[in-house]
Amino acid sequence: MQQDPDIEALRRDAERGIPAAEYNLGVWNLTAPGEAADYRAALRLFESAGSKDFAPALSALGYMHLRGQGVPIDAGRAAELFRQAAALDFPEASYRLGELLATGCGVHRDLQAARAAFRDAARHGHTIAMSQLAYCLSHGIGGDGDPVEAAQLYVRAAIEGEPRAQCRVAAGYETGDMFPADPERALVWYLRAGNYGDARGACQRLIGALDPDQVRRAGDAAAAPAVDPGEVGKAEPGRPPDVQVLCWSPRIFLFNNFLSGEECHHLINLARPFLRAAMVLNRRTGEKVHDQARTSRNARLINPIRDVLVDHVESRLAQCSLLPRENGEPITILRYGPGDEYKPHSDYYDPRHPGSSTGLALGGQRIATFLAYLNSVEAGGATTFPRIGLSVAPRPGTGLLFFNCEPDGTPDKLTLHAGEPVETGKKWLLSRWIRTGVYPLTGG
Numbered sequence: 001m002q003q004d005p006d007i008e009a010l011r012r013d014a015e016r017g018i019p020a021a022e023y024n025l026g027v028w029n030l031t032a033p034g035e036a037a038d039y040r041a042a043l044r045l046f047e048s049a050g051s052k053d054f055a056p057a058l059s060a061l062g063y064m065h066l067r068g069q070g071v072p073i074d075a076g077r078a079a080e081l082f083r084q085a086a087a088l089d090f091p092e093a094s095y096r097l098g099e100l101l102a103t104g105c106g107v108h109r110d111l112q113a114a115r116a117a118f119r120d121a122a123r124h125g126h127t128i129a130m131s132q133l134a135y136c137l138s139h140g141i142g143g144d145g146d147p148v149e150a151a152q153l154y155v156r157a158a159i160e161g162e163p164r165a166q167c168r169v170a171a172g173y174e175t176g177d178m179f180p181a182d183p184e185r186a187l188v189w190y191l192r193a194g195n196y197g198d199a200r201g202a203c204q205r206l207i208g209a210l211d212p213d214q215v216r217r218a219g220d221a222a223a224a225p226a227v228d229p230g231e232v233g234k235a236e237p238g239r240p241p242d243v244q245v246l247c248w249s250p251r252i253f254l255f256n257n258f259l260s261g262e263e264c265h266h267l268i269n270l271a272r273p274f275l276r277a278a279m280v281l282n283r284r285t286g287e288k289v290h291d292q293a294r295t296s297r298n299a300r301l302i303n304p305i306r307d308v309l310v311d312h313v314e315s316r317l318a319q320c321s322l323l324p325r326e327n328g329e330p331i332t333i334l335r336y337g338p339g340d341e342y343k344p345h346s347d348y349y350d351p352r353h354p355g356s357s358t359g360l361a362l363g364g365q366r367i368a369t370f371l372a373y374l375n376s377v378e379a380g381g382a383t384t385f386p387r388i389g390l391s392v393a394p395r396p397g398t399g400l401l402f403f404n405c406e407p408d409g410t411p412d413k414l415t416l417h418a419g420e421p422v423e424t425g426k427k428w429l430l431s432r433w434i435r436t437g438v439y440p441l442t443g444g
């Protein structure tokens with residue numbers, strides 16, 4: 001079969017040692033569909049181009065080490081390669097290095113250095129880094145907060161087409177925290193964000209509240225090139241969560257405004273490519289199995305998926321639960337479609353069942369569960385506690401903490417709970433189980 005002439009030309013230039021050709025041919029080998037992908041060839045080509053200080057190749061090598069593509073996963077080596085490429089003013093490498101520094105993946109966790117790396121990438125026009133830097137500035141991560149600069153960065157990234165920033169600008173118009181409240185303009189920016197997070201759900205919510213002329217104008221504006229909205233206010237992180245006691249026996253607490261709209265959209269978007277059918281622990285054998293009692297899909301946000309936003313949410317989860325951060329399992333994002341549910345179950349490991357020993361070996365008992373709702377559900381999807389007659393409706397940004405065990409460690413049977421079937425729409429949910437001891441898979 002005759003080869004694509006462009007690929008043949010790349011091969012000839014690569015054989016002559018031209019680094020740009022080596023890099024582009026490496027990308028072609030790395031991204032070819034199915035069995036045509038050749039990680040070894042890509043690795044060899046990137047290494048050759050990288051030896052000539054070709055920054056994109058060094059960054060690509062770092063990504064291969066980070067993802068284990070053709071080589072064992074080695075986040076430390078990835079960080080070294082990103083650092084080399086960043087020193088050559090390659091913004092993608094600066095951004096990647098910032099994420100590793102923020103999460104402690106392969107390197108010592110250093111939020112100040114992470115913020116500096118995001119700033120370096122943003123200075124070169126990297127729009128994702130702009131959003132991460134804006135998030136750091138609005139939450140005071142890695143240094144003092146600057147909500148004015150944060151707002152300016154969100155707007156700049158949104159104009160340049162970054163969906164997360166577009167959702168943040170939309171929320172700024174919807175809530176009035178960055179601009180004068182204007183639901184029509186909010187719809188414009190949510191429409192521009194497309195499939196990011198739950199932007200489509202936000203569009204449906206606003207369309208239901210606007211008249212047809214407003215919806216038409218918003219659609220026309222969204223299809224036109226984005227323009228600078230002018231003076232902006234501040235991108236504040238939002239007020240601290242309002243804590244409400246729902247029950248003392250068992251201990252159940254509600255945290256209103258635990259997550260911002262930006263965090264909800266970002267967590268959904270981060271998890272979406274990694275969703276898999278949810279599993280449960282077989283009480284008899286200790287094996288993870290599929291079960292019709294749990295019909296959702298989920299994704300665990302582990303390294304290198306975690307980023308600075310996930311890291312910050314993990315810190316707040318620990319603060320609200322008053323339990324050590326290192327005792328938490330990785331955040332899990334769940335998606336329930338129409339008809340999906342999680343039938344009544346307990347989150348603790350019942351020591352009477354032989355299969356529980358497998359779960360208990362990983363950091364001990366699950367003494368607490370923290371849930372956070374990420375979107376509005378059209379109908380259904382409540383979290384219910386049938387033994388105490390409690391039902392909690394899903395509201396975006398709301399957190400729900402309950403302790404699965406008594407203070408003395410005895411499993412609390414009253415914590416039996418269920419995720420009611422979703423009747424209409426989808427339900428996105430954050431879940432984190434917290435152990436009595438350090439959970440071994442949450443580190444770098």
